[in-house]
Amino acid sequence: MTSNPPGHRTDASRVTRHASRAPNRLERKFGDLRAKGEKALIAYIMAGDPSLHETEALVLQLEQSGADIIELGVPFSDPIADGPVIQKAAERALRSGTSLRKILQTVASLRSKTQIPLVLMAYYNTIYALGEAAFCKRAVEAGVDGVIVPDMPPEEAGPLEAVAEQTGLQTIFLLAPTSTPARRTVVARRSRGFLYYVSLTGITGAKLTNLAEVRRNVAKIRRATDVPVAVGFGIATPQDAAQVAGIADGVIVGSAIVRQVGEHQHDPGLPERVGRFVRSLKAAIAPSGASSTA
Amino acid sequence: MPAILELEEAYGKTRRDRAFQAEFADYLKRFVGRPTSLYFAERLTKRLGGAKIYLKREDLCHTGAHKINNSIGQVLLARRMKKKRVIAETGAGQHGVATATAAAMFGLTCEIYMGTEDMERQSLNVFRMRLLGATVTGVDAGSRTLKDAINEAMRDWTTNVRTTNYILGSVLGPHPYPMMVRDFQSIIGREARKQILAEEGRLPDYLVACVGGGSNSIGLFHAFLKNPHVRMVGVEAAGLGIESGKHAARFAGGRPGVLHGTMTYLLQDDDGQVNLTHSVSAGLDYAAVGPEHSYYHDAGRIQYTSATDEEALAAFDLLARDEGIMPALESAHAVAEVVKLAPKLKKKQVVIVNLSGRGDKDVQQVARIKGVTL
Ligand SMILES: Cc1ncc(COP(=O)(O)O)c(C=O)c1O
Numbered sequence: 001m002t003s004n005p006p007g008h009r010t011d012a013s014r015v016t017r018h019a020s021r022a023p024n025r026l027e028r029k030f031g032d033l034r035a036k037g038e039k040a041l042i043a044y045i046m047a048g049d050p051s052l053h054e055t056e057a058l059v060l061q062l063e064q065s066g067a068d069i070i071e072l073g074v075p076f077s078d079p080i081a082d083g084p085v086i087q088k089a090a091e092r093a094l095r096s097g098t099s100l101r102k103i104l105q106t107v108a109s110l111r112s113k114t115q116i117p118l119v120l121m122a123y124y125n126t127i128y129a130l131g132e133a134a135f136c137k138r139a140v141e142a143g144v145d146g147v148i149v150p151d152m153p154p155e156e157a158g159p160l161e162a163v164a165e166q167t168g169l170q171t172i173f174l175l176a177p178t179s180t181p182a183r184r185t186v187v188a189r190r191s192r193g194f195l196y197y198v199s200l201t202g203i204t205g206a207k208l209t210n211l212a213e214v215r216r217n218v219a220k221i222r223r224a225t226d227v228p229v230a231v232g233f234g235i236a237t238p239q240d241a242a243q244v245a246g247i248a249d250g251v252i253v254g255s256a257i258v259r260q261v262g263e264h265q266h267d268p269g270l271p272e273r274v275g276r277f278v279r280s281l282k283a284a285i286a287p288s289g290a291s292s293t294a
Numbered sequence: 295m296p297a298i299l300e301l302e303e304a305y306g307k308t309r310r311d312r313a314f315q316a317e318f319a320d321y322l323k324r325f326v327g328r329p330t331s332l333y334f335a336e337r338l339t340k341r342l343g344g345a346k347i348y349l350k351r352e353d354l355c356h357t358g359a360h361k362i363n364n365s366i367g368q369v370l371l372a373r374r375m376k377k378k379r380v381i382a383e384t385g386a387g388q389h390g391v392a393t394a395t396a397a398a399m400f401g402l403t404c405e406i407y408m409g410t411e412d413m414e415r416q417s418l419n420v421f422r423m424r425l426l427g428a429t430v431t432g433v434d435a436g437s438r439t440l441k442d443a444i445n446e447a448m449r450d451w452t453t454n455v456r457t458t459n460y461i462l463g464s465v466l467g468p469h470p471y472p473m474m475v476r477d478f479q480s481i482i483g484r485e486a487r488k489q490i491l492a493e494e495g496r497l498p499d500y501l502v503a504c505v506g507g508g509s510n511s512i513g514l515f516h517a518f519l520k521n522p523h524v525r526m527v528g529v530e531a532a533g534l535g536i537e538s539g540k541h542a543a544r545f546a547g548g549r550p551g552v553l554h555g556t557m558t559y560l561l562q563d564d565d566g567q568v569n570l571t572h573s574v575s576a577g578l579d580y581a582a583v584g585p586e587h588s589y590y591h592d593a594g595r596i597q598y599t600s601a602t603d604e605e606a607l608a609a610f611d612l613l614a615r616d617e618g619i620m621p622a623l624e625s626a627h628a629v630a631e632v633v634k635l636a637p638k639l640k641k642k643q644v645v646i647v648n649l650s651g652r653g654d655k656d657v658q659q660v661a662r663i664k665g666v667t668l
Binding site (some may be wrong): 004077078079080081084087093094099100101124125126127128129130151176179180183201203206242250 | 296297298435436442445448449452453454455456545548551552553554555564565566567568593
């Protein structure tokens with residue numbers, strides 16, 4: 001994060017995998033799906049959009065509609081990795097008074113109703129404001145399984161990674177198409193729960209264009225790690241989802257779902273509306289799905 | 295992120311490359327018009343009745359501010375990296391104009407991101423950029439000022455990394471920007487040092503400069519940091535007053551946080567959300583400060599104060615009438631500090647103020663504030 005000289009970087013080899021720990025919800029989910037020959041549908045929504053009350057209803061509905069893992073966006077004033085759809089969602093969430101602390105309360109409340117794996121996508125300053133150690137401890141206590149920090153490069157991740165490791169919170173890293181082979185290896189080895197491959201050079205909500213490149217890079221990542229690989233950014237339709245499911249272990253859909261939330265935010269049937277779209281995504285990636293390719 | 299690693303590697307090479315440095319120096323001399331003069335402000339000195347006041351005349355640079363020093367350096371680097379397109383953010387419009395100018399000179403495609411609020415208060419500079427062939431894209435998110443323009447430029451860079459270099463305008467953002475921009479701006483202090491030694495036969499007692507991101511200030515200060523008797527004052531924007539909450543004084547009102555890939559003093563709320571800022575000068579209206587300033591602040595090497603909108607506007611008038619020089623509203627904050635500082639010093643003491651830019655771009659806004667229709 002800071003302008004540290006290159007020599008400051010964290011040594012990847014110091015971080016060892018915790019083979020002895022009982023499998024967490026993410027590992028179990030990917031294991032179960034693999035056994036059934038299925039791929040994970042990872043649905044992203046912005047926590048607090050339009051309110052945390054609706055977020056709770058949405059999580060439960062999306063699970064029923066076939067989502068395997070839910071990614072909860074933590075709203076931030078300056079979301080540099082996000083396109084206009086998620087930016088607007090963050091603005092709505094902040095206007096409804098959402099904060100990381102309140103999101104953790106919502107997760108804790110959800111945990112009496114569901115065991116679906118929950119991953120937070122949070123810009124670093126929201127975590128830093130709470131304190132890295134306090135964040136990891138409280139997140140795990142609430143029932144969060146993993147965290148993605150889109151503005152934290154692995155070179156700067158050491159301290160958060162260390163406390164996350166102690167508490168059992170999975171740190172999920174992002175890999176871009178332009179990453180060098182050396183970086184790919186480092187990130188692949190350090191990612192926990194799953195690895196988030198970004199399908200394009202760009203921001204959330206852009207258009208997926210180069211499927212051949214995704215296929216090539218996912219194959220390279222698999223040679224470096226056996227952690228599941230999920231692909232996100234630019235997956236907007238059931239067709240997109242089906243194509244990516246032919247390549248990766250998980251398909252992440254964000255902006256397309258968030259757009260639906262935005263359009264129907266005043267609709268009393270909001271969760272069901274969004275649920276219908278998620279059901280179409282899940283159907284498209286099911287092994288029997290007619291449009292499935294490989 | 296890969297974009298930043300590529301830039302870091304490329305800059306690492308050029309930093310030690312004599313040919314690059316010679317080319318850079320040549321453009322600064324023949325295109326920018328360096329060295330800029332160090333000018334003794336005789337009437338202002340008399341009026342304030344204390345220390346001798348010298349103005350480092352960055353307002354005389356081509357395009358009207360220090361920003362061009364950095365733009366030329368980074369555009370030269372982009373050319374070496376074989377990038378055909380450059381993008382930049384701009385607040386006051388000076389960095390946008392400087393980058394559009396450098397891009398025009400080298401025949402590169404140029405797109406400038408600017409908050410829509412800043413486009414309104416710096417409309418003259420928007421038109422200048424367009425005349426220079428740049429595309430100016432308004433950013434209508436968040437506070438609609440500099441921080442939001444940086445967000446959008448970073449998104450563009452992530453998307454177009456293969457063809458595009460991001461020319462950041464201050465000592466902000468992720469490594470290597472704070473170091474690189476400081477290197478390109480440190481010519482200001484190297485010249486000032488030689489000039490004051492020639493003029494006074496000794497080093498100055500005080501250096502004063504305004505601090506937006508912090509590039510003109512670190513540019514002036516850097517060559518003097520190793521001289522403990524040279525005191526340095528950075529002036530932030532106090533806007534409507536620190537107590538009002540409507541300001542951009544990061545050291546007075548902020549705490550460490552991370553924005554745009556840098557850990558530094560940041561105006562933010564308890565949850566880490568970045569606060570809206572206010573200043574009459576678009577170039578100082580930003581929630582974070584360059585990380586090197588945070589370092590020197592904590593180390594106690596540089597002292598940071600602030601000047602309100604009102605004080606800056608009064609200093610703008612004062613310099614125009616006493617010296618025949620209209621400063622940029624950003625630079626007027628530094629002059630406002632000198633108005634407070636100089637009378638407390640002895641007549642034989644010497645102060646150098648960085649006049650980071652000229653006020654032409656602000657004339658419309660000053661007229662509006664004074665209620666004059668042009
Ligand atoms: C004339 C002038 N001075 C100062 C600044 C503030 O930037 P910095 O602190 O990087 O010098 C600007 C920024 O736009 C400017 O145009």
